[in-house]
Amino acid sequence: MYTVADYLLDRLKEVGIDDIFGVPGDYNLKFLDHITARNDLNWIGNANELNAAYMADGYARTKGVSAFVTTFGVGELSAINGLAGSYAENVPVIEIVGSPTTTVQEGKKLVHHTLGDGDFSHFEKMHEKVTAAIAHLTVENALTEIDRVLTIAMTQKRPVYLNLPIDVAEIKVSKPNTPLLTEQKELTNTESELLDIVEKALTNSVNPVIIAGHEILSYHLEKHLDNFIQKYNLPVTTLPFGKGAFNEEDPHYLGTYSGSPTTEPLKSRVDEADLxxxxxAKLTDSATSGFSFGFTDKQILSIGSTEISIHGEKQAGIQLDRFIPALKTINYSGFIGEINPLKRLSNGENTTEKLTQKHFWEMVETFLIQGDTVVGEQGTSFFGLTNVPLKKAMHFIGQPLWGSIGYTFPSALGSQMANKASRHLLFIGDGSLQLTVQELGTALREGLTPIVFVINNNGYTVEREIHGATEPYNDIPMWDYQHLPLVFGGTKDSVATYKVTTEIELDNAMKAARKDTQRLQWIEVVMDQEDAPDLLKKLAKNFAKQNS
Known part of the structure; x- marks a missing residue:
């Protein structure tokens, strides 16, 4: 018998999902049976629902879309923080919540996982502000609502929510007979007018600069951006919130712009551009070091999926996956000035000296190779990586707007599952790791082989830089990080572990980890708690002022 559950799973498969994350609970178990019965979908059980949401987020950033399953009430509320991060950063994640039967809900029964008041709508309402669409599936609306909600996820690149009662999942239905998505290639009148505005602005500009942001990555428009830049010979930079949107080895790339701490000549090149x-792109505080960018509304033409700003005048956003490809059709002769591409760092000889943040990130730059996926946890890792130039065909994942610490460990694993051909390099601090380390067991069970750099600097270094450098609230328990994989089921056949304190020890570990592609690589990197990347130190001062 073909059911609503089967229809939903067929639609998930149609949009490109191969793996579904989550945690079992009695209200979703029958639905999970439909997943495990299939040969074309994999069930990836997580240690908890928050980690499932994070893992789904990483999967979607690489694959284009993802799905995870929780149980009603307790499960979905555990996951809502992860879903909010996906909403903030334009990541299409589909949350499927298994709920009590329609009879139980209509009868207002006082069942478990509720607030004991007979109202089953509380948790849907809690999701309204962090999802682009919500559907409570019924016998009458299940198929149309599934299609509506999934279409919104794919077009708006934001999370959606499906409440699937046990009995509705088992209702007999017909298989889908039309595609879920139909591509609209023609620009709307608004988009055509905007294209003319861009054409005129570039034609009248003497010193333009393009800033690419995270929505280029959300809509997977990197190739279309590249076509635009190459055709018109334009200088381009990215914000930290959007790093990886353009090939950083390309001569058109100026470097990463992050407001006042940006090094010269990039800072002046952007701040003094006439366009x-x-x-x-979004000019968030963490992407611009506390809004310290040097240009004004008069210079800005900003085009995004949720908002457009034309020299300070704001209007609703447009569909980027129609608009960005059309940029290569404008009547513009191209930029003829000097671009001054990014200068890459040079790494000196490694010694037995104690590791510092500065030399660590220089060594990381020489460690990267084409095709890697780099994941930077919010804190020393993200801001250390901001100015590390990426190689061609590299992917970068961070979460600088939502900034939920611990996010990147499950996210890196989800991304690795979405693209196992890419070696994933995760950089995460000790404080962040302690929040989500439970998924280490998942990584080992699934045979994933990322290279994980655990930066042990004895606490919350990013918070110490902002406020309370010696206060106990920025301290954490000291763990034996090197041997954590053994606690979570790792063996010498599945994981290699290292603990490094000097430059030469790190160099040796890096060389060994790069060669060993069959095992998870776990490198504990010990550095002083007062040491931090220069960008983080400068940004922390701006944050401290912002918070005072």
Missing amino acids: VLLLG
């Missing part, structure tokens, strides 16, 4: 064209 700053932002594509899919």
Whole structure:
């Protein structure tokens, strides 16, 4: 018998999902049976629902879309923080919540996982502000609502929510007979008018610069951006919130712009441009070091999926996956000035000296190779990586807007599952790791082989830089990080572990880890708690002022 559950899973498969994350609970178990009965979908059980949401987020950033399953009430509320991060950063994640039967809900029964008041709508309402669409599936609306909600996830690149009662999942239905998505290639009138505005602005500009942001990555428009830049010979930079949107080895790339701490000549090049064209970018505090960018509304033409700003005048956003490809059709002769591409760092000889943040990130730059996926945890890792130039065909994952610590460990694993051909390099601090380390068991069970750099600097270094450098609230328990994989089921056949304190020890570990592609690589990197990347130190001062 073909059911609503089967229809939903067929639609998930149609949009490109191969793996579904989550945690079992009695209200979703029958639905999970439909997943495990299939040969074309994999069930990936997680240690908890928050980690499932994070893992699904990483999967979607690489694959394009993802799904995870929780049980009603306790499960979905555990996951809502992860879903909020996906909403903030334009990541299409589909949450499927298994709920009590329609009879139980209509009868207002006082069942477990509720607030004991007979109202089964509380948790849907809690999700309204962090999802682009919500559907409570019924016998009458299940198929149309599944299609509606999944279409919104794919077009708006934001999370959606499906409440699936046990009995509704088992209702007999017909298989889908039309595609879920139909591509609209024609620009709307608004988009055509905006294209003319861009054409005129570039034609009248003497010193333009393009700033690419995270929505280029959300909509997977990197190739279309590249076509635009190459055709018109334009200088381009990215914000930290959007790093990886353009090939950083390309001569058109100026470097990563992050406001006042940005090094010269990039800082002046952007601040003094007569046209700053932002594509899919948001000027958030963490991306601009506390709004310390040096350009003004008069210079800005910003085009995003949720908002457009034309020299300070704001209007609703447009569909980026139609608009960005059309940029290569404008009547513009191209930029003829000097671009001054990014200068890459040079790494000196490694010694037995104690590791510092500065030399660590220089060594990381020489360690990267084309095709890697780099994941940077919010804190020393993200801001250390911001100015590390990426190689061609590399992917970068961070969460600088939502900034939920611990996010990147499950996210890196989800991304690795979405693209096992790419070696994943995760950089995460000790404080962040302690929040989500439970998924280490999942990584080992699934045979994933990322290279994980655990930065042991004895606490919350990013918070120490902002406020309370010696206060106990920035301290954490000291763990034996090197041997953690053994606690979570690792063996010498599945994981290699290292603990490094000097430059030469790190160099040796890096060389060994790069060669060993069959096992998870776990490198504990010990550094002083007062040491931090220069960008983080500068940004922390701006944050401290912002918070005072």
